[in-house]
């Protein structure tokens with residue numbers, strides 16, 4: 316059997332001086348799983364995703380991604396890890412002085428596609444999130460929901476094997492939310508492993524997906 320694509324053992328995160336986000340988190344996520352991560356505001360969902368992306372380091376414990384112990388990665392190796400992971404941040408982090416198209420194409424450049432292939436792929440993924448008509452706009456000219464969809468397009472355009480989605484539908488209405496869920500299901504069906512953090516129980520209450528919950532500093536199953 317293949318090892319889990321993500322594994323955490325005894326992971327704790329403390330913010331000095333005295334804020335313990337969570338402690339002793341043990342978690343295994345299998346390749347191809349679609350897992351919902353829930354829990355109240357401030358319970359540590361975003362922090363847990365940031366640890367998987369190596370944007371922060373745990374205070375104690377170990378994390379393995381595809382069998383690689385993240386504590387052994389040097390700063391120069393971190394970009395190689397990140398190439399495997401598409402992240403949709405809660406606060407989007409779009410580049411305001413770049414067009415929608417450029418925000419998305421920038422995350423493709425590292426994998427060295429030819430210009431036409433890259434253009435085609437970016438247009439396809441932007442059309443897929445309903446932004447085919449707005450590729451030449453700048454993020455400040457878009458609504459919050461539209462910006463969120465640019466962030467989704469940017470995260471998935473590389474077809475990464477792992478997608479970390481932090482409340483990716485937080486600014487979307489019901490119809491757009493459902494479209495994003497369909498997109499996530501499609502990506503998962505094509506093999507992506509997805510960890511989807513959300514407060515919105517409507518998104519997982521009718522699925523057969525695994526739901527894990529951070530509560531009172533611990534991970535509940």
Ligand SMILES: Nc1ncnc2c1ncn2[C@@H]1O[C@H](COP(=O)(O)OP(=O)(O)OP(=O)(O)O)[C@@H](O)[C@H]1O
Nearest residue numbers: 330334336354355356357358359360361362363405
């Ligand atoms: N950089 C930081 N410095 C200090 N404390 C932090 C930092 N980042 C997060 N925290 C604290 O860690 C805890 C977990 O925060 P986190 O953002 O992970 O929660 P969350 O579950 O994502 O919340 P939300 O649902 O509101 O997005 C909170 O108490 C928060 O104040």
Ligand SMILES: [Mg+2]
Nearest residue numbers: 360361362405
């Ligand atoms: Mg959060």
